[in-house]
Amino acid sequence: MKAGSGLEWCIRARISVDGPVKCLRDPVVYCCNLRPHHRTGTTWKIYPTYDFCAPFLDSLEGVTHALRTDEYRDRNLQYSWIQEALGTHHVDIWDFxxxxxxxxxxxxxxxxxxxxxxxxxxxxxxxxxxxxxxxxxxxxxxxxxxxxxxxxxxxxxxxxxxxxxxxxxxxxxxxxxxxxxxxPKHNTVIATVNGVDEPSSADKPKHKKNAALGTKKIVLGLELRLHLEGDFKKTxxxxxxxxxxxxxxxxxxxxxxxxxxxxxxxxxxxxxxxxxxxxxxxxxxxxxxxxxxxxxxxxxxxxxxxxxxxxxxxxxxxxxxxxxxxxxxxxx
Structure with missing residues (x-):
């Protein structure tokens, strides 16, 4: 397996091949993988499975509580067994x-x-x-x-x-x-207003309720007549x-x-x-x-x-x- 020639082989944890809990039926802990690793290249040909690696690393890194989604719940006993078998620090699991x-x-x-x-x-x-x-x-x-x-x-x-x-x-x-x-360009309509000489500009707040955002420039090429009798809410x-x-x-x-x-x-x-x-x-x-x-x-x-x-x-x-x-x- 170390040489990469034993692709049909794997290493299993000896627990109980006919145990009532399926995750404890001699689970696979190592298998061959010939694909190059993004860090070590082709140095290694054998790698641990997730179910074996997770409890070991969590314990090694001093994790106190492992937060895992409930899809892993049926393998919690295996997680604890591996830590006990290796004599490493026990990690509590919180499912959600x-x-x-x-x-x-x-x-x-x-x-x-x-x-x-x-x-x-x-x-x-x-x-x-x-x-x-x-x-x-x-x-x-x-x-x-x-x-x-x-x-x-x-x-x-x-x-x-x-x-x-x-x-x-x-x-x-x-x-x-x-x-x-x-x-939007596809809906633009050009309007010409008579009586406008030159464009002008004015500074207006970027946010009416947040003066801290500063001001922006409004360019007027357009002059409107004041109509106080109107109500913009009814427009x-x-x-x-x-x-x-x-x-x-x-x-x-x-x-x-x-x-x-x-x-x-x-x-x-x-x-x-x-x-x-x-x-x-x-x-x-x-x-x-x-x-x-x-x-x-x-x-x-x-x-x-x-x-x-x-x-x-x-x-x-x-x-x-x-x-x-x-x-x-x-x-x-």
Whole structure:
């Protein structure tokens, strides 16, 4: 086995081949694997199994309590037996149920298929249910911490909706998201107003309720007549506009996403490829106000009447800035 020629061989722990508890029926603890290791290359040809390695390392590293999802519960006796047999430090196990979401696959094997087959960009794709993925989509660390702590280590199998997840995040980003303006190109209408001589500008707060965010420049190429008798709350249609000035029309791409999975609850034996949403990425070309040129990657903003966005790619050398839409838990 050390030479790599005994692929049909394995090393098993001698416990009880006919014991009433299946996990104690002489489990495999070592087997051959000829694939190169990412650190040691081809130095070793024999490796420990997870069930043997986990209790040993947990004990060696001084872990006091191992937090494990309940899918491993039927092997807890084996975990304890290995530590006792090796004479190592005993580790207590706390079981809890896995956190599942609707229309979402969490299996690493199935997620790997999505990456390898080009269904998503990579492991940090905003559609992926990974920490890197949800962070790239705009989830904040405080909101993630709050959501997880509220769930608690439940023993019940639960299937959560993403609504409450993103609603928690909105509480954190709304007070600090500077307000900006963007106009989708495919819906733009050019308006000419008579009586306007030269464009002017004015400084306005980025957030009406948070002066600490500073001010932004509003370019007026447009002059409106005051109509005090009107009531904007009763106006059926409201207009979002930008002055048609080169410095005030910054090209941007607004990117939104749909669920990767079409089925509410994907069963263990379901064929993943049969339940993939045909199109999950939607890009909208737009013009944004001049202030977006000062935004940096990972900044969170709100485009008025469109939604919240995270800067995924800054505006640079005329290349459009890329903004990823952050769900808010309402209608997402």
């Amino acid at each position: 149920s896995r956190l599942n979401f609707v229309r979402t696959v969490l299996s690493k094997r199935k997620l790997t298929l999505l990456v390898d087959n080009g269904v998503v960009w990579d492991w940090d794709d905003p559609r992926m249910p990974t920490i890197r993925g949800i962070r790239r989509r705009g989830m904040t660390v405080p909101a993630l911490r709050e959501f997880i702590l509220k769930q608690g280590p439940s023993q019940n199998v639960i299937k959560l909706d993403w609504t409450s997840f993103w609603a928690t995040n909105k509480k954190y980003i709304d007070p600090v998201a500077a307000r900006h303006t963007a106009i 059926e249609k409201k207009v979002t506009w930008l002055a048609k000035e080169t410095i005030n029309m910054i090209p941007v791409n607004l990117v939104d996403f749909d669920y990767l999975i079409t089925k509410e609850n994907l069963e263990k034996d379901d064929d993943l490829s049969s339940f993939l949403t045909p199109k999950t990425e939607f890009r909208t070309e737009a013009w944004a106000d001049c202030n977006v040129t000062s935004l940096a990657r990972d900044d969170t903003i709100q485009f008025d009447r469109i939604g919240y966005f995270r800067v995924d790619q800054e505006y640079q050398d005329g290349n459009p800035a890329v903004f990823l839409r952050i769900p808010t838990g309402k209608g997402d």
